[in-house]
Amino acid sequence: MNLTKLFETQKVLRDRIGYEGPDRLEKLILALLVEVGECANEWRGFKFWSKDQEPRIKVHVFDVFAPDVKDENSFYIKNPLLKEYVDGLHFVLELCNELQLDVDKIEKYIEDRKKVIGTMEYHFGYLYHHASSLMNTVEVRNRVVMMLHITKAYLGLGYRLGLTWEQIEQAYFDKNKVNHERQENGY
Numbered sequence: 221m222n223l224t225k226l227f228e229t230q231k232v233l234r235d236r237i238g239y240e241g242p243d244r245l246e247k248l249i250l251a252l253l254v255e256v257g258e259c260a261n262e263w264r265g266f267k268f269w270s271k272d273q274e275p276r277i278k279v280h281v282f283d284v285f286a287p288d289v290k291d292e293n294s295f296y297i298k299n300p301l302l303k304e305y306v307d308g309l310h311f312v313l314e315l316c317n318e319l320q321l322d323v324d325k326i327e328k329y330i331e332d333r334k335k336v337i338g339t340m341e342y343h344f345g346y347l348y349h350h351a352s353s354l355m356n357t358v359e360v361r362n363r364v365v366m367m368l369h370i371t372k373a374y375l376g377l378g379y380r381l382g383l384t385w386e387q388i389e390q391a392y393f394d395k396n397k398v399n400h401e402r403q404e405n406g407y
Contacts, residue, residue: 221385224323229396230313236403248315249355252370253348255308260344262301263381275381276300299391305378306391310399312374319360319367330372337373343380347373 241247260266262276277299316326337343347370354366378388 221389223327226309226313226389226392227317227323229393230310231317233310233396233399233403234314234317236400245315245318246355248311248318249351252308252311252315252351255304255311256344256347256351259301259304259308259377259381262304263340263344266341266344277302277382299387301381302383302387302391303395305381305383306388306395308374309378309388309392310395312371315354315367316371319363321364321367321371326368326371329368330375337376340380343373343377347377 239247264270264273264275267273279298279300337346350366350370350373354363354370357363357366
C-alpha cells in the first residue's frame with residue numbers, strides 16, 4: 221500500500237470540501253467512530269444473539285431496472301465490510317492530515333500491522349477508546365501519539381478482517397472518486 225499516495229489523495233478531497241470550522245477535529249473523530257461501528261456491524265462477529273455471524277463480504281445486488289431477472293448478468297457483487305472499512309480509512313487519513321503527521325513516521329511506526337490486539341471485539345473497542353480519548357486530548361504531542369496508535373490499529377484491523385492491501389487501496393480510490401462526484405452534485 222502506498223500511504224503517501226493515499227494521504228495526498230485525501231488532502232485533495234479535504235481541500236475541495238474546504239471545511240475549517242473550529243469543531244472540525246471533533247466532527248472528524250465522531251465520523252471515525254461512526255464508521256468503526258458500521259464496520260463492526262458488517263463484521264457481525266460480536267452478535268452472539270444471532271445465528272448469522274458471518275461477515276458481510278459478498279452481497280449480490282440485483283439490477284433495480286430488472287428486479288425480476290435473477291440471472292448471473294443482472295447483479296453485481298459488493299463487499300459491505302470492505303466498503304465500511306474504507307469509509308473509516310478516509311477519516312483515519314483525514315485525521316492524520318489534520319494533525320500533520322509525517323507519512324514516513326507513520327510507515328515506520330506501523331511496519332508490524334499484523335500484530336494482533338486481543339480478540340476482534342477488543343480490537344474494535346481499542347479503536348473506540350483511542351478515538352474517544354483523542355477527542356479529549358489537548359496537547360498536540362499526545363494527539364500525535366494517539367493518532368499513531370489509531371492508525372496502526374486501524375490498518376491492523378484491515379489485516380484481521382482478511383482484506384488485502386490491494387483490495388483496500390482499490391476500494392479507497394473508488395470511494396474517493398464517489399466522494400468527489402458527491403461534491404460536484406451538492407451531496
